Amino acid sequence: MTTLTTISNLIHEVIGEDWDLEEEITLDTTFSEDLELESIEFVSLAEKMQAAFGEDVDFVSWLSEKELDEVIDLKVGDVVEFIDACRK
């Protein structure tokens, strides 16, 4: 399974019943603008990603180095790139 597919599945789990089936997650999908993810849902997603990708991927530390507006503008592709770089 590609990193993008795994992350898409985890986003589905977090958003749950609110999920709009019309919308396909791509590398260009933004968490804030497109997915309307709440910050507390982002916490759940971070937890699920940590469990899925293991301890080599320190998602929260990576995010903590970013300013708030950078986090708001994050795309799914940014996270995929980060995770793939951690696992090389």
Next chain:
Amino acid sequence: MPQVTANQQELHYQLLGEGGEGDTPCVFAHGLLVDNLSSWYFGAAPVVATKRRALCYDLRGHGLSAHAPEGYDVATCAADLVALLDALELEVVDLAGQSYGALIALRVALEHPERVRRLILCEAPLPPSRLEEMAGVLRADPAELLAMLPDSLREAFTSGKRRAVKAAQRLERLLTQTTLVSDLQAEGDHSDEVLASVQQPTLLLYGEASSCRGVGDRLEQAIPDARLVTLDGGHYLAAERAAEVGRHIQEFLDG
């Protein structure tokens, strides 16, 4: 999602960092209503977690903790926190709180001095009912409350889309279906004598533009071992100046 029953409440928490043997974990309490553990979790907590365990938790009725119709007074919230520490077998901790969370941390430090090593009070409002940012809360007026938020936080409630609708529903529920507003109104001040009995080294973090900036000066005078640091920002400092707040807390805990 890690949850634990503490003081008969289901509380959601997140533990960051490994810590070393004998490290003192730092526990983070967030503010009321528009806040949850994410402001610490994506802010200062991971900075602090590079050297010690960092525990963030959602207050009762907030974030992913269970809905609670009552018990938003500082005393009950402090009892929740102590019960959380007991449940997670954390004997001695450093405590950090933002806004109402700072009042909770202060209360635990006063009541259980043996369990709190150091104290970080970020934007503690004393008394909370005097805080201008809370004026909308006391009138149970969500619009007025939201108008006081910095742009970056307000957008999350007012875009009219999914996230904003959910956040506004949660806010509405806390304001109209719980005792939060009356609990907050009834919350008193601490006398200087009580503040003088704070035993822990205390870091006070305040925003220059915050309406409770003056409380920082008062606490620095009244708490024996207190140091005040002011940052460029308003009341929602832990979210607005997350990285800086994290650095100051880390230095304070290392010192």
